[in-house]
Structure formats: C-alpha cells, structure tokens
Amino acid sequence: MAASRPVRLGERLRIARRDRAETRARESHSRLRDLVVITGFSGAGKSTAMNVFEDAGYFCVDNLPPEMIRALVELFMHEGSNVERAAIVSDVRGGDYFETLNAVLEDLVALGLHHRVVFLDADEQTLLNRFKETRRRHPLAEAGSLAAAIHAERVLLEPLKQRADVVIDTTGLHPGVLRHKIGQECLAGHTPVRLSVTMMSFGFKHGPARDVDLAVDVRFLPNPYYQLDLRPLTGHDPRVVQYMASDGRLDDLYKYLVPLLDFLLPQYVAEGKSHLQLAIGCTGGRHRSVAIVERLASRYEHDPRLAIQVVHRDLDKRPRDADPGALPPR
Numbered sequence: 001m002a003a004s005r006p007v008r009l010g011e012r013l014r015i016a017r018r019d020r021a022e023t024r025a026r027e028s029h030s031r032l033r034d035l036v037v038i039t040g041f042s043g044a045g046k047s048t049a050m051n052v053f054e055d056a057g058y059f060c061v062d063n064l065p066p067e068m069i070r071a072l073v074e075l076f077m078h079e080g081s082n083v084e085r086a087a088i089v090s091d092v093r094g095g096d097y098f099e100t101l102n103a104v105l106e107d108l109v110a111l112g113l114h115h116r117v118v119f120l121d122a123d124e125q126t127l128l129n130r131f132k133e134t135r136r137r138h139p140l141a142e143a144g145s146l147a148a149a150i151h152a153e154r155v156l157l158e159p160l161k162q163r164a165d166v167v168i169d170t171t172g173l174h175p176g177v178l179r180h181k182i183g184q185e186c187l188a189g190h191t192p193v194r195l196s197v198t199m200m201s202f203g204f205k206h207g208p209a210r211d212v213d214l215a216v217d218v219r220f221l222p223n224p225y226y227q228l229d230l231r232p233l234t235g236h237d238p239r240v241v242q243y244m245a246s247d248g249r250l251d252d253l254y255k256y257l258v259p260l261l262d263f264l265l266p267q268y269v270a271e272g273k274s275h276l277q278l279a280i281g282c283t284g285g286r287h288r289s290v291a292i293v294e295r296l297a298s299r300y301e302h303d304p305r306l307a308i309q310v311v312h313r314d315l316d317k318r319p320r321d322a323d324p325g326a327l328p329p330r
Contacts, residue, residue, distance in 0.1 A: 036087040040120030043130040045170040053087035055274045066101035119164035179272030194307045201293040203285025203314040212279040224287040235290025285314030
C-alpha cells in the first residue's frame with residue numbers, strides 16, 4: 001500500500017482558510033442569531049427556563065443528547081432554515097454527558113456561533129425536597145439513594161458550571177419568581193418576556209367562554225340588536241358604539257374596568273404569568289362585546305410588556321330576522 005502523501009504547512013493553511021470561508025458563507029445565509037443551551041441540576045427548574053424562552057418566541061427542544069446538538073445546529077444554520085432563536089435543554093438524562101457536551105460547546109465556539117450556556121443550580125436540600133414532592137426518579141438514582149445521586153450529579157456538573165455564561169440559583173424560588181428572574185437575567189437586551197393576553201368577545205346564547213381567567217358580562221348595556229338598522233352591523237361600526245353609549249353606562253363601565261386592568265396586568269407580568277384570557281360576553285357576541293374588546297385592545301396593544309391577541313368567537317354568527325315575540329332575552 002502506498003504511503004499517504006504528507007500535507008505541507010502551506011497546504012494546511014490553504015485548507016484552513018477554505019474551511020473558514022465556507023463557515024462564514026454558511027453563517028451569512030443562516031438566520032440563527034441566538035442559541036441558548038440550558039443545563040444544570042435535575043430538579044433545579046430547567047423546564048421552567050425552557051418555557052420562558054418558548055414564550056419569548058424561541059424554538060425549543062427538551063432533553064436533547066449532546067451528540068445530537070451538532071446535527072440540530074447544522075439544520076438551524078442551513079440556508080433554508082427560518083429559525084432565528086433557539087433554546088436547547090441538555091442534561092444528565094442524555095447519558096454520557098459532560099465530556100460530549102463540553103466538546104459540542106467547543107465546536108460552537110469554533111464556528112463563531114453566538115451562543116449562551118444557562119446553568120440552573122440549587123442547594124441539596126431544595127433538590128431533595130423537590131424530588132420528594134414530585135415523586136419523580138432522579139436520572140442517576142438507579143440503585144443508590146437520592147442524596148447520593150444529587151452528589152454524583154454535582155461532581156459531574158461542576159466543570160460545566162464553571163464555563164456557564166449565566167448561573168441562576170433557584171433555591172427558595174417558586175415558579176413565578178423563577179420565571180421573572182430568568183427573563184431578567186437571560187432575555188434582557190435580547191427578547192423581552194411578554195404576557196400573552198387574549199381578549200375574546202363571545203355571545204352567551206352560543207355557549208359560555210371556556211378556559212378564561214377573567215370574564216365580564218356586559219348584557220346590561222343597551223342592545224343594538226333591537227334596533228333594526230343596527231342589527232346587521234357589528235361592534236366595529238361607530239353607530240353601534242354610539243348607541244351603546246347613549247345612556248352613559250358604557251362610560252361608567254370603562255371608568256371601573258380600565259383602572260382594574262391597569263392594576264392587574266402589570267401584577268401578572270411581575271408574577272411571571274405567561275398567558276391570560278379575558279372574555280367579554282354579551283347576548284349574541286356581535287355588538288356589545290365586540291366593541292368593548294376592540295376598545296380595550298387598542299388601549300393595551302402598544303404596551304411593550306403585553307402581546308395582545310383579539311378573538312371574536314361569535315362574530316360570524318349572523319342574527320336571525322325574527323318577529324319581536326321570538327327575540328332572544330336581553
């Protein structure tokens with residue numbers, strides 16, 4: 001067998017320059033701008049951290065073995081990928097863990113890919129309590145005690161903790177506070193964590209609103225349905241709104257409802273709540289509730305802490321033309 005030709009220094013330099021050029025070309029086409037690797041102790045809150053990033057619009061993958069991170073990053077960096085921000089949870093559940101993950105992180109450095117390592121920590125007693133409360137098995141507790149498994153994990157993860165960009169101690173933090181802390185430390189200057197607020201109008205005659213956090217019944221307001229010229233219209237029409245406000249009670253409603261929401265929404269943001277559904281109900285779901293949802297949405301849609309979504313559940317249910325004796329109750 002012929003001996004392989006030795007690679008001269010000049011040739012090695014040309015190969016290295018070519019590889020760097022190919023990497024830069026691949027990165028120029030890639031839309032990936034932020035990659036977060038979430039790791040740390042079992043029971044320290046990694047799932048909560050992933051949920052925070054997911055709510056902030058990150059593409060998230062849980063329990064990914066380190067050797068698969070390379071392949072996933074290659075997909076993210078492919079020219080056809082639309083992923084701009086991604087978060088990956090990788091921990092001892094992936095088996096042969098530390099050595100492989102360290103090597104993967106070195107690869108990311110070599111690629112010049114912007115990435116961060118977020119490490120979730122907690123003291124031993126907190127971890128013991130959490131596993132006892134949830135009655136879940138620790139990944140390293142196949143034969144030994146829970147305390148021994150936590151100790152083994154601490155020894156295994158300590159070098160990785162030393163290279164983390166962000167270390168968050170979750171000792172004594174309930175989920176809401178932890179979410180807020182993760183948002184402050186990991187997303188400040190990147191993507192703000194916003195409260196997703198769905199404002200929904202609905203008609204009681206078509207069934208109650210489901211899975212709502214706050215519900216307001218506005219059937220006490222003047223009903224445009226009983227005005228033949230207004231019946232075919234919806235709450236989007238100024239004439240409907242004008243009729244609703246004719247006796248002053250609509251203004252009274254806003255006088256109490258808006259300050260209540262001004263108080264509640266920042267409290268939910270501070271508590272770390274990710275989703276809120278506010279339902280406004282009238283009889284048919286086409287006039288009064290629609291107008292009020294639109295008014296509230298216009299008030300809060302520019303608040304950077306909130307992501308407002310408007311849903312008019314029953315707007316497409318056309319009113320029936322009936323004689324007065326067949327009209328629905330007010």
